[in-house]
Amino acid sequence: MTPQHTKSGKPASIRAACCAHHQNGPDLAATIAHTYIAGAMMIVATAGSTIIFILSAAALQGIYGWYPQFVAQQWFMYDQLLTAFSFLGLMFGALATALILSRRSHKGAVTSATACTLSGASTFVVSLIQPLAVWWQSLLYYFLPLFMAPLAGTLLTYLQGKEMEHSSTV
Numbered sequence: 001m002t003p004q005h006t007k008s009g010k011p012a013s014i015r016a017a018c019c020a021h022h023q024n025g026p027d028l029a030a031t032i033a034h035t036y037i038a039g040a041m042m043i044v045a046t047a048g049s050t051i052i053f054i055l056s057a058a059a060l061q062g063i064y065g066w067y068p069q070f071v072a073q074q075w076f077m078y079d080q081l082l083t084a085f086s087f088l089g090l091m092f093g094a095l096a097t098a099l100i101l102s103r104r105s106h107k108g109a110v111t112s113a114t115a116c117t118l119s120g121a122s123t124f125v126v127s128l129i130q131p132l133a134v135w136w137q138s139l140l141y142y143f144l145p146l147f148m149a150p151l152a153g154t155l156l157t158y159l160q161g162k163e164m165e166h167s168s169t170v
Helices: 014-021 028-066 069-102 106-129 135-169
Strands: none
Touching (some): 028 069, 028 106, 028 135, 069 135, 106 135
8 A cells, every 4th residue: 555645745644644535524633532532431430330339249248247237228229229230330331432442333332331321320319319328429439430421421422423424424
């Protein structure tokens, strides 16, 4: 494959070649940046879900050893919900990260990122309704990493797909 050359005989830059190929399409650097930012947001969500899953699973294992039975029974349902939703966030976040960064299936990436966002929202809601809930802790530990990060990744991935769809029709 021979490199493209300008009229002066110098090799064309990657940016110039991309602009010549995609005259009305999205900027290559912006597309790459959006992909990596979306992937990073999903990695944050996956890491946060992993931490919450480990902590809530450990709490479920030791709940009757740590608390009297009437207190443990009060917390058991919330710990089960936190464990289930954080596990779903972990699974869907990992799948979305892999699909976003590999650029394999745009629809699959958006679907799994949306599921990760919904599981993060569910985890946040559980953190607000559990006994002794503290607003700032729920905001810092659940809302930001488990809801806002995957929401940003989902929106970036969705919008990037719309840009690609629009550029292919133009």
